[in-house]
Amino acid sequence: MTYHAKVIAGGKIVIPADLRREFGIKxxxxxxxxxxxxxxxxxxxxxxxxxxQLRQAMKGYTVDQFLRERRADWGE
Incomplete structure (x- = not known):
């Protein structure tokens, strides 16, 4: 399917809503x-x-926690 969009001031275009939904663009x-x-x-x-996704997965993960885990990996 072909969509058309108009270029407005500053070179901006609006991605049609159907395409934004289809591709999950928010x-x-x-x-x-x-x-x-x-x-x-x-x-x-x-x-x-x-x-x-990475930021969400790491939410609440501290540098201290990271260092404790690495030291455990290294046998310290």
């Missing part, structure tokens, strides 16, 4: 733009999602 997400010289392709930037 406010504040980062997208990647790629060019082959003739076309511009927009794709979801999965590194942002991966970083968000």
């Amino acid at each position: 406010d504040g997400d980062t997208v990647a733009l790629e060019s082959d010289g003739e076309r511009i392709a927009l794709r979801r930037d999965d590194s942002s999602a991966a970083l968000a």
Whole structure:
């Protein structure tokens, strides 16, 4: 399916809601733009999602806890 978007002041475009839902793009997400010289392709930037997951997984994990675990690994 082809979608159309208008470029507004400052070079901004709005990604149609159907596409945002389909690709799971939410406010504040980062997208990647790629060019082959003739076309511009927009794709979801999965590194942002991966970083968000990592931050959630590490929530509450302290440096002291990390050091205790490493020292245990090293036999100290």
